[in-house]
Amino acid sequence: MGNPAPELRRGTGVPAHVQIERWLQEAISAGQMAPGDRLPGERELAAGLKVSRMTLRQALAALEAKGVLVRVPGRTGGAFVAEPRIDCDLTGLAGFTEQMRRAHLRAEAAVLKAATVPAAAEVAQALEIRAGEPVHEIARVRSAGGSPVALEHSYFPAARLPDLLEEDLSGSIYDILKNRDLSPHTAVEYLDPVISTPDQAEHLGIEPGAPLMRIERTAHTAAGIPVEHAHDLFRPDRVRISVQCTTH
The missing domain is CATH 3.40.1410.10 (Chorismate lyase-like)
Structure with a gap:
């Protein structure tokens, strides 16, 4: 990913997982990640964002539901940028x-x-x-x-x-x-x-x-x-x- 992990803003009324979702959505829309690109692993990404993996998974699940990401289970899987609809x-x-x-x-x-x-x-x-x-x-x-x-x-x-x-x-x-x-x-x-x-x-x-x-x-x-x-x-x-x- 070309852009650094954002500093999440606490106490704004916007949950952390929503801020992460918006950050990833904007990065993909801006072309910083192309269809088929794999996101960093959950452990690495959660650590960079200073959030729990559960919070990160909420953001990834929301993007998957929107068709923005495709998540593949298994050791060789991960979260990938989906082809745009x-x-x-x-x-x-x-x-x-x-x-x-x-x-x-x-x-x-x-x-x-x-x-x-x-x-x-x-x-x-x-x-x-x-x-x-x-x-x-x-x-x-x-x-x-x-x-x-x-x-x-x-x-x-x-x-x-x-x-x-x-x-x-x-x-x-x-x-x-x-x-x-x-x-x-x-x-x-x-x-x-x-x-x-x-x-x-x-x-x-x-x-x-x-x-x-x-x-x-x-x-x-x-x-x-x-x-x-x-x-x-x-x-x-x-x-x-x-x-x-x-x-x-």
Whole structure:
């Protein structure tokens, strides 16, 4: 760490662990510690701050809860600076590629599946077609800055997009829809916390059973035509979902 341990102020009404938390947060925000950097050991850090290890652990636990730190148990573990979380705003219906552009990160997609299949009942109802009609099923791992952050699983009506699977699916599918005058304009989305399966965990580089945020979405064009039904899974340690609300 580049900055010296602060002199904690007693009798200010601000607990010592909160002062430590703020000091570490400011150091990380200022770039004095980069993602992946390991903090000094608890014994060393507590001694430098002249606090008990219990007080230090309160500060580290608070930063871990905020996603600022990752604590790894064991002799070779410790507290590490976490990768910063990416803000994804659902308000404007921007696709993943656009969201990453706003965060100044390069969006990537690894296609796991791209096939035309009969629509299951749920998909057919969302896309307002008959069950069994053909839909394009596309599953992709989405990465930001080289790190996997989401699993996308989308369905598109094949009748409206007959040659969709012939396109380059490693980029923005929403851009493809826009070029066909089928750009998503509105959507209904539902958010649910879920637990990752072993298969999902492997694709996202996390432990099985780790929490994920599931977003179910049905997107429509400005004319009200349903063009996508999707189930996306986001890593909450890497992505923070936001929605802007206004009163009328």
